[in-house]
Amino acid sequence: MEISCTRSSDDLFKARQAYHVQYKKSLEEDVAYHTSGDFRKLLVPLITAFRYEGDEVSMTLARKEANILHEKISDKAYNDEEIIQIISTRSKAQLSATFNHYNDHHGHEIIKDLEADDDDEYLKLLRAAIECLKTPEKYFEKVLRLAITKLGTDE
Template structure:
């Protein structure tokens, strides 16, 4: 269920394109008008508006939009206007800065279904003329490379079938490698990058049943290093994307320096999917509504835009 509201009846794409052209007109931009259109249309509508705009005004809609707005607001709108698949490809590409943002790569590869990930990789090929695998491999080395390249490459089986015997064997394998110092990465990477999500959930459950501690907690306790922290993100993204994102929102919204990129990413990628559920989880957990928390930490058009996506 989408977390944002769409007016009923929704204006035609041509009407919306005209409103946006008017908002762009002259010196300065009417950002409120931009938000009132774009933050209240679903992906299909946004696509149609873009098409109608380009047919009517013979100019590239996205380039014009980028020239009209700026800063965090621009970056958020730029992510939002694309379809989910295109957006994920753009976000994955943005992970390759001076240092790779491995969290983004793990989210892309572990939260999407196998066929969604495939579609993202196809969009990545079309857009950047090379593969996501190449970019991940050439920005990493050692265990991080093995883990991240494995995660983005794999085409997991997507069925529900679970092999309980094998889950028990591999829960034990994971426990054994986690108890070694340093952690023995090879088998952990093999299991996490090749098994189906249903099988992995069975493994994680078996782990908790046997050892009275979740694998994520055990990793945290035994290994304070960054590689173990990446493994924990994998486990959490596969176990429960919603709990993962809800916690990420809590962390982002309570740090003294706001990480706008992460906040934007969670809101724009989930607004059309399950942000509504996370809002409820967030408020239950913190006694503050997500809307209120975002409102406290952000400002300007960026704030108005995020709130428009969160409020329904």
């Protein structure tokens, strides 16, 4: 998830090619085989994404998708196809505009609305993916801080 959300489309494509050469199968194939359910539903599109890398954004689309995200999150439909489609296909600039509109229109950040259940592993993955896409440096600072204080992973 971290690699797919923080690298450029070209870097991710090269990583997928290198994986193919090294292991004689696709990364997508292995991720699909070793995951199931909602994890697979989110991870496979994230690693296959070839995002637009430019700065062009549609504010109309940002408003529309911010409202879709808010509606689905309010309904606790965290694994809804529309959420996954937005997160896995939109450019980082478009996602930034969408997240900013979400914050401005709904009064708080999307991450706060996704903190409903700390025991839900899929929800943790979705939250981490959004944080990585939104502000990767802030995400990695948090991972490092938690690892140093022994609250996170051993990474």
